[in-house]
Amino acid sequence: MSGRAVTISEVAKHAGVAVSTVSYVLSGKRTISADTRRRVLDSINALGYHPNAGARALASRRSNVIALVLPLRAGMHVPVLMRFASAVVTAARRFDHDVLLLTADEGTAGIRRVAASALVDALVLMDVELDDRRVPLLRELAEPSVLIGFPAEPAGLTCVDLDFAAAGARCVEHLAERGHDEIALLGAPSVVYERGTGFARRTREGFVEAVDAHGLKGVALACEETFDEVYETVRDLLLDQPALSGLVVHNEAAVGHVLAALRQLDRRVPHDVAVVAICPDDVAERASPPLTSVLIPAEEVGREAVRLVMDKLEGRAVPDSTLLAPQLAVRAST
Amino acid sequence: MSGRAVTISEVAKHAGVAVSTVSYVLSGKRTISADTRRRVLDSINALGYHPNAGARALASRRSNVIALVLPLRAGMHVPVLMRFASAVVTAARRFDHDVLLLTADEGTAGIRRVAASALVDALVLMDVELDDRRVPLLRELAEPSVLIGFPAEPAGLTCVDLDFAAAGARCVEHLAERGHDEIALLGAPSVVYERGTGFARRTREGFVEAVDAHGLKGVALACEETFDEVYETVRDLLLDQPALSGLVVHNEAAVGHVLAALRQLDRRVPHDVAVVAICPDDVAERASPPLTSVLIPAEEVGREAVRLVMDKLEGRAVPDSTLLAPQLAVRAST
DNA sequence: GCCGGTCGTCGAAGCGCTTCGACACTCTCC
DNA sequence: GGAGAGTGTCGAAGCGCTTCGACGACCGGC
Known part of the structure; x- marks a missing residue:
């Protein structure tokens, strides 16, 4: 493998179409005849083409990456956090997004950095405190965000959690x-x-x-x-x-x-x-x-958080507050 | 905040220099006079400039992101994994890199995808098995990688772990x-x-x-x-x-x-x-x-893994195998 | 048989950055 | 005092993709 990567223009040449046609086949943003689509798809497979993420982000102003902000503090039960994280990654992939992992070492600077550099399109924050330093920052960011957990003053934010x-x-x-x-x-x-x-x-x-x-x-x-x-x-x-x-x-x-x-x-x-x-x-x-x-429905919460953040990214309205109903499983201890 | 982001050409105009000069101030790849550097840096601060990650990745062929591949399987103790992960993120930041989180749901396809799309420059894999499906893939990838743990056949790979x-x-x-x-x-x-x-x-x-x-x-x-x-x-x-x-x-x-x-x-x-x-x-x-x-020196292992992968990225030679010496702490149980 | 309306495709203009070669200077050394 | 070797800066050419406007081909309707 290795060598230089296949580009869209090589695919276009191989399929005998314009570069833009290949792009439209991939994005589905314009109608393409079944025949042309077939040829393009075949060329993509034949050449092993993968769109370059940087170029795509630059041209489309979308990185298709969301940030997952994990504080990792004392007193938190880590396996639970991890299940949230895993659920977020899986859910994000369903929307064709990847997940950038941010920890708290950098404080709010990390959040600011990845947002300002357009490295990520949106943010999901976990383990939110009642008085969370990250919350004011979120309000001034252009990028949509969703919190897992509720701060003291959740107005104008999107929060999701178990009730x-x-x-x-x-x-x-x-x-x-x-x-x-x-x-x-x-x-x-x-x-x-x-x-x-x-x-x-x-x-x-x-x-x-x-x-x-x-x-x-x-x-x-x-x-x-x-x-x-x-x-x-x-x-x-x-x-x-x-x-x-x-x-x-x-x-x-x-x-x-x-x-x-x-x-x-x-x-x-x-x-x-x-x-x-x-x-x-x-x-x-x-x-x-x-x-x-x-x-604690970690998978469900993670999935829901991603769904909400994707909705916001698409400009759809979302509820400020999403509370998931508890479910009791009766076992041998009662 | 929000609105359109500040670009390098606005910084250049503000500082009265060429775009390339701003770039060289930032990268340090050519000598710039102290005076010019000062002016450029001032403009950057004044305008609140952050380089666009996509554009940078496209032009430089470096995304400044590394992938962290976390399998999350049964029988693994998650808090330990998390400490590795956290150490990797912190260490990566020291090299001005961010970390993309990959789980095993996608199998090897995820690794292939992020590598082929140039989303990441390098990979760190955790929790490697003796007979790991991901290993053959790594060998054919152009991107450098480091394993935390040892597969059965580690020749030609870079592995690090506690001894x-x-x-x-x-x-x-x-x-x-x-x-x-x-x-x-x-x-x-x-x-x-x-x-x-x-x-x-x-x-x-x-x-x-x-x-x-x-x-x-x-x-x-x-x-x-x-x-x-x-x-x-x-x-x-x-x-x-x-x-x-x-x-x-x-x-x-x-x-x-x-x-x-x-x-x-x-x-x-x-x-x-x-x-x-x-x-x-x-x-x-x-x-x-x-x-x-x-x-289990999670922090040290994570840090070492990042150091190794950065060395490989810079084309420096690294040892195939890095074993960290165990340290015994005597407490009340013996 | 001509007009307006899709449909499918193309070409070109960026997106914001890095990097290469060029160029105008200023030193240094014989 | 002129060749040669740096210095510091600039302009322009991409990097690989998306998207906009344009345009030919084909359709049905009168």
């Missing part, structure tokens, strides 16, 4: 249906609440409201991620509330430790304590016992 | 020094061995050889990743070999379960059983007790 408040409430409902009336939420590490990450707070709010609405006794706690800290938290919780019989865990990294702690404290799941998790399906299924859970 | 054989051996040595003479390796899930992933096998080989060399009794087992399976594996192991006193764990996802299983089987770490892990530092530190470990 975490509904997820928290759904877990409470499930436990209430099962007859538990004294329950607790073990949430994210406290640093995540302090940072004001939206999804953690929204889950807690949904939990608290549902507890009130059902007239249950319930408490919401932060939850660190080492075994020892989790053990202490669970032990103290059971000491305080011996009648506690239901637990909602919204912390992928801690969920295994919670189960281990319950084992060590001689509480059987689900007999003594029922456990509902908010976590990806694979984590729930791999746990012992497999956990009843509200799944 | 896993040395890591396995290092763990054995450490346990031998501590006086343990009956030990075991708990490795990756069996599917990973079957697939022929290099690092899992190389660790096992290093382990086995070192066991022989030190005249120890040792066994190497695959290790699944649910608690129940891990528990059974550990229980059976201790049943078979009651005198076993040292464990090497090379499986990030299972390491927490191994410790939980030992707790449940009333074996104290390190008093009854010493545990050495091969895993990222944060996992080792977060465990209870904190684990003596050979760290």
Whole structure:
């Protein structure tokens, strides 16, 4: 292979047509006779032609690349982020776009750079905080963007996420249906609440409201991620509330430790304590016992984010806010 | 913001110089007087100029983008992959390159596409298998590439990785020094061995050889990743070999379960059983007790991979094989 | 049989940048 | 004081593609 790449004009010569005709065959922006199209396509295959991305971007003012901005911070459960990322890449390919990976090291400068240089057509930001430094920048950018997660002031932005408040409430409902009336939420590490990450707070709010609405006794706690800290938290919780019989865990990294702690404290799941998790399906299924859970629909969220950003790119109107309904999968833990 | 972007010719006009002069100021490929350079740089700042990536790629035949190919398969520990990825992005930025994220959904077609369309200048592939379908393709590509991990037949390729054989051996040595003479390796899930992933096998080989060399009794087992399976594996192991006193764990996802299983089987770490892990530092530190470990130097490997690929891009000779020496951090578990 | 309207194709003008050769200077050295 | 060797700058030719306007060929309608 290698050598110089095949260009569109070589294809045109080979097929006996004009360069522009080849371009129109590829883009479909003008009608081309079936016969000509056939000849052009054959030549493309015969020569192994691939359009040059730079030239195409220059001429069309579209790079067909979107940026995926991944902060990679403490307290985030990385496998979940990765599933989002993977879903975004797959979805973007369906729209014939590639994905440029941006991390937070560069701060907002990276976003500015790829937008100003027309390296990307649009942006998808993940793991958005309530007070996110990147948000003001987005507002002044010409490029469309979509956020996965909600900032404090989402007006004028396009955001998509699982409806975490509904997820928290759904877990409470499930436990209430099962007859538990004294329950607790073990949430994210406290640093995540302090940072004001939206999804953690929204889950807690949904939990608290549902507890009130059902007239249950319930408490919401932060939850660190080492075994020892989790053990202490669970032990103290059971000491305080011996009648506690239901637990909602919204912390992928801690969920295994919670189960281990319950084992060590001689509480059987689900007999003594029922456990509902908010976590990806694979984590729930791999746990012992497999956990009843509200799944975090990473694939769906990623796909939706891409769909929205493509709509914006085409100038179509999109809703400011897209909340995906939680789905509860009942397994052995409740 | 927005509106049309500033072009190089506007900068040239503003500074009262030719377009080519601006270009040379930016690239440094010809000498420019300090005075002219100053004026040009001022104009660039005043106008907020950012070179158009597409135009630059077209004219220079360099996109300043490298592809990062991430398979995202079963049995891989995702946080580790992510740390590699993050390191690659950061390192690439130091060379003024961006990173395009490719997953395996497209198979080898994605690699072919981004290379043929000149979207990327070079490729970094992660999580390489012994018999990797992507490898033959790399050989026929004009674009330079670097593999993180080793295929079975690495001749003519550039590969970089932790020296896993040395890591396995290092763990054995450490346990031998501590006086343990009956030990075991708990490795990756069996599917990973079957697939022929290099690092899992190389660790096992290093382990086995070192066991022989030190005249120890040792066994190497695959290790699944649910608690129940891990528990059974550990229980059976201790049943078979009651005198076993040292464990090497090379499986990030299972390491927490191994410790939980030992707790449940009333074996104290390190008093009854010493545990050495091969895993990222944060996992080792977060465990209870904190684990003596050979760290997986994701940042260093990622950085090295980028350095190598940039060298190749510049036409410099690079070694076929780069093995990073393992480093053992002693903590509370041995 | 002529007019207006598609339909299918072509040629050319860019898109914004890099890079090559040329040229006008200024030094340096014999 | 003139040859030779840098310096610093410019103009123009692309890089490979998209897209616009133009135009011939063919259609049906009166």
